[in-house]
Amino acid sequence: SQQGEEDPQALSIQEGENATMNCSYKTSINNLQWYRQNSGRGLVHLILIRSNEREKHSGRLRVTLDTSKKSSSLLITASRAADTASYFCATDANDYKLSFGAGTTVTVRA
Amino acid sequence: NAGVTQTPKFRVLKTGQSMTLLCAQDMNHEYMYWYRQDPGMGLRLIHYSVGEGTTAKGEVPDGYNVSRLKKQNFLLGLESAAPSQTSVYFCASSLRRGARDTQYFGPGTRLTVL
Numbered sequence: 730s731q732q733g734e735e736d737p738q739a740l741s742i743q744e745g746e747n748a749t750m751n752c753s754y755k756t757s758i759n760n761l762q763w764y765r766q767n768s769g770r771g772l773v774h775l776i777l778i779r780s781n782e783r784e785k786h787s788g789r790l791r792v793t794l795d796t797s798k799k800s801s802s803l804l805i806t807a808s809r810a811a812d813t814a815s816y817f818c819a820t821d822a823n824d825y826k827l828s829f830g831a832g833t834t835v836t837v838r839a
Numbered sequence: 840n841a842g843v844t845q846t847p848k849f850r851v852l853k854t855g856q857s858m859t860l861l862c863a864q865d866m867n868h869e870y871m872y873w874y875r876q877d878p879g880m881g882l883r884l885i886h887y888s889v890g891e892g893t894t895a896k897g898e899v900p901d902g903y904n905v906s907r908l909k910k911q912n913f914l915l916g917l918e919s920a921a922p923s924q925t926s927v928y929f930c931a932s933s934l935r936r937g938a939r940d941t942q943y944f945g946p947g948t949r950l951t952v953l
Contacts, residue, residue: 733881759938759939760938760939762941762942764944769947770946770947771843771929771931771944771945771946771947772882772929772931772942772944773944774941774942774943777940777941817881817882819881821938821939823938824936824938824939825870825887825889825895825936825938826884826887826897826898826938827882827884827938827942828881829881829882829883830881831879831880831881832881
């Protein structure tokens with residue numbers, strides 16, 4: 730079963746705009762990770778945020794975590810064509826198992 | 840470093856045939872994982888390994904077997920392929936326990952079972 734659920738399922742934005750996607754989960758977590766998958770490729774790790782952290786930045790990426798609401802958001806600022814991809818959140822179901830959501834597909838239009 | 844590599848990239852099987860997918864990593868990672876990805880669903884864990892010579896079942900292990908004879912390699916076997924095993928298979932590795940660490944993914948193997 731999927732622990733994380735991303736919203737929206739798909740997002741289309743103009744180059745230069747910001748993109749925001751959300752992840753909700755059901756049970757308590759130790760950390761939450763975000764991954765990107767370009768079409769036909771493997772997943773690439775973006776950010777890991779721990780349960781005691783509220784916000785984390787990496788370049789144009791900003792991740793927030795609200796454990797009281799069991800939700801996280803990923804913001805991509807000043808989007809580029811290369812940001813076109815699917816984005817997945819993953820939570821720790823146990824020490825070894827990451828539980829992935831179905832993903833948000835982001836299309837950046839030139 | 841090549842990172843995580845997977846062989847083959849594509850394969851078509853007939854129902855009942857068998858095959859082995861090979862995953863190799865050159866990062867000296869202890870932990871390795873096999874996932875499958877189906878349309879509209881997130882990745883689901885098939886089997887994983889916490890070290891050489893060890894394997895464990897994940898979320899959807901039925902119909903698959905694995906072996907980790909060498910630290911750098913993790914093999915996924917299908918003994919008698921079924922159409923329900925048509926999927927994209929990803930291998931991943933991590934230095935520490937996967938749920939608390941970054942996982943590094945291979946490029947995937949697209950398998951079709953007719």
